[in-house]
Amino acid sequence: MMSRLVAQIGYPLAGVAFILAAWVFVCWAGNLPTVVLPTPDKVFYAFIARFDLLVSEGWVTLKETLYGFLLALVIGLPMAVAVANSRPLNLMFYPLLIGLQSVPKVALAPIVLVWLGTGMESKLAIVWLVAFFPIIVDTVAGLRSTPRELLELADSLRASRLQIFLKVQFPAALPFVITGAKVAITLAVIGAVIGEFVGSSEGLGFLLLSATSQLDTPLAFAALFALSVLGMFVYLLVELAERLAAPWLPPPSQRH
Amino acid sequence: MDRPHLETLTIEPQMAFGSIKNVSKIFSAGELLSRSAEPVVALDDASFDFEQGQLVSLLGPSGCGKTTLLRIVAGLIPKTSGSVVIGDHEVVEPLGDYGFVFQSPSLMPWRTVIDNVLFPMEILKRNNKAARQRAGELLELVGLSGFVGARPHQLSGGMQQRVALCRALIHAPQLLLMDEPFGALDELTRMEMNDLLLRIRRETGASVLFVTHSISEAIYLSDKVIVFSRRPARVAQEIPIDLPYPRSQRTRFTPAFTQAERIASEALGVLPPVDEKGTPS
Structure with a gap:
């Protein structure tokens, strides 16, 4: 019991302590100015002193991330269902989707900004672009890999197409949808930050950029830290949704 | 006639x-x-x-x-x-x-044992109280009355196949x-x-x-x-x-x-x- 506690908490903490020590050592040994690499205590101080600013800018980035992600779900899922169940649609769009997946969507950010301006709309569009593909591609793959026996069982009972979809095909595809959503939410944060980098007047990405341009590196690091917290938070939200939607899946730590 | x-x-x-x-x-x-x-x-x-x-x-x-x-x-x-x-x-x-039993149990991991057994009754729109009772009786017949609410992954291969057998029999095919x-x-x-x-x-x-x-x-x-x-x-x-x-x-x-x-x-x-x-x- 005690040794498990040490393993689960002690070792990760030791890892963090090691990194912090290495960080302090590099600052001290290299005699680096704060503007290049601030010491951890300065970053911590900036984080506390500018906490209100980080929260308000973080709130903007959080909204962009979540709304864009939800938009990707709302549009991606029905399209996945259509593509997976219609042979013509599948032949028309599935290769296209796979091909488009390899396009670096963030490279489209400047163009999206030209189209939609520097407000919320362009951020939503960029987040949607990066989150949409993993969701639709994984969902289509899940819907098309329903175990053959379950389909035959349903067929032998003369199940309707709707029954097959609701009771067999979709629940069987749910683990794939969740996998896609986890990739999508991670990309969504990146999409939001890129959108803010390219043109924005608010958000953590904007804060990071303006802090570095003012040589306020401790604040930039504090913003980076806030972004990591935000990323973990939205990922945990998706995991929570997974627990609610698919309580039958073994917990993520026990897979593989 | x-x-x-x-x-x-x-x-x-x-x-x-x-x-x-x-x-x-x-x-x-x-x-x-x-x-x-x-x-x-x-x-x-x-x-x-x-x-x-x-x-x-x-x-x-x-x-x-x-x-x-x-x-x-x-x-x-x-x-x-x-x-x-x-x-x-x-x-x-x-x-x-018909009742169908395959080589693999082919249970639905998202359903409990009894809901797996009741799947045909849902499709046939006969999932009523009598059906639940029959499902319970079938599971007892195969010696699984203690696993009604379990998930398939908690059962051994032989137990899963017994659930599949109950599923095949539930609608008295x-x-x-x-x-x-x-x-x-x-x-x-x-x-x-x-x-x-x-x-x-x-x-x-x-x-x-x-x-x-x-x-x-x-x-x-x-x-x-x-x-x-x-x-x-x-x-x-x-x-x-x-x-x-x-x-x-x-x-x-x-x-x-x-x-x-x-x-x-x-x-x-x-x-x-x-x-x-x-x-x-």
């Missing part, structure tokens, strides 16, 4: 419950996963009958087309020629009145189709499942078509064994099994059982035939 019709029915000779006549199946090139360039004859002119309440085994080498025949009887895939009549119906599409249902189980579990199936038949009177490649399993369970040749599957021999009921594992050591095993082995071509004096020819 009017009277003249009834009279004509009584004049006709007694029809078998299930009748498979001259059924052939040719998979066209590209229809199979293997994408062979040539059409594949999976089943060649198969015919046999069976009575209500009988268990008939389809015995043959792996991949010989027995499973294809089972899917044709189920109406899941079309036949190339011939006719399949079950009850009073020519089977051209699923009748919605007129015919049970079993596709090597115990093939993936270890020998001891398989014997237990054989006895369980015999008991279920005694209590439900279900008619069963049972695909297997185990000679002794086929004989132990069946009223009749249909032996298939290698692909393309032809009916090599029909072997009636007259072993008395109730059967138990001791039945396997009776002379009649050994005799049936010898006949089936010869029909499968795994024993060289012998001449009248008993010497190998």
Whole structure:
């Protein structure tokens, strides 16, 4: 019991302590100015002193991330269902989707900004672009890999197409949808930050950029830290949704 | 129903419950996963009958087309020629009145054990209180009454297959189709499942078509064994099994059982035939 506690908490903490020590050592040994690499205590101080600013800018980035992600779900899922169940649609769009997946969507950010301006709309569009593909591609793959026996069982009972979809095909595809959503939410944060980098007047990405341009590196690091917290938070939200939607899946730590 | 019709029915000779006549199946090139360039004859002119309440085994080498025949009887895939009549119906599409047991349990991981059993009742829109009660009784019959609310991944392979058996029986189907249902189980579990199936038949009177490649399993369970040749599957021999009921594992050591095993082995071509004096020819 005690040794498990040490393993689960002690070792990760030791890892963090090691990194912090290495960080302090590099600052001290290299005699680096704060503007290049601030010491951890300065970053911590900036984080506390500018906490209100980080929260308000973080709130903007959080909204962009979540709304864009939800938009990707709302549009991606029905399209996945259509593509997976219609042979013509599948032949028309599935290769296209796979091909488009390899396009670096963030490279489209400047163009999206030209189209939609520097407000919320362009951020939503960029987040949607990066989150949409993993969701639709994984969902289509899940819907098309329903175990053959379950389909035959349903067929032998003369199940309707709707029954097959609701009771067999979709629940069987749910683990794939969740996998896609986890990739999508991670990309969504990146999409939001890129959108803010390219043109924005608010958000953590904007804060990071303006802090570095003012040589306020401790604040930039504090913003980076806030972004990591935000990323973990939205990922945990998706995991929570997974627990609610698919309580039958073994917990993520026990897979593989 | 009017009277003249009834009279004509009584004049006709007694029809078998299930009748498979001259059924052939040719998979066209590209229809199979293997994408062979040539059409594949999976089943060649198969015919046999069976009575209500009988268990008939389809015995043959792996991949010989027995499973294809089972899917044709189920109406899941079309036949190339011939006719399949079950009850009073020519089977051209699923009748919605079969129980299916596959080689893998094929349970739904997102459902509890009892909800897996009730799946057919949901599809047939008969999922009521009586159905739940019957599901409970079936699970008790297979010795799983303590696992009603468990998830499939918490059960062993043999237990999962027992749940699958309950799922196949819940809607009291007129015919049970079993596709090597115990093939993936270890020998001891398989014997237990054989006895369980015999008991279920005694209590439900279900008619069963049972695909297997185990000679002794086929004989132990069946009223009749249909032996298939290698692909393309032809009916090599029909072997009636007259072993008395109730059967138990001791039945396997009776002379009649050994005799049936010898006949089936010869029909499968795994024993060289012998001449009248008993010497190998």
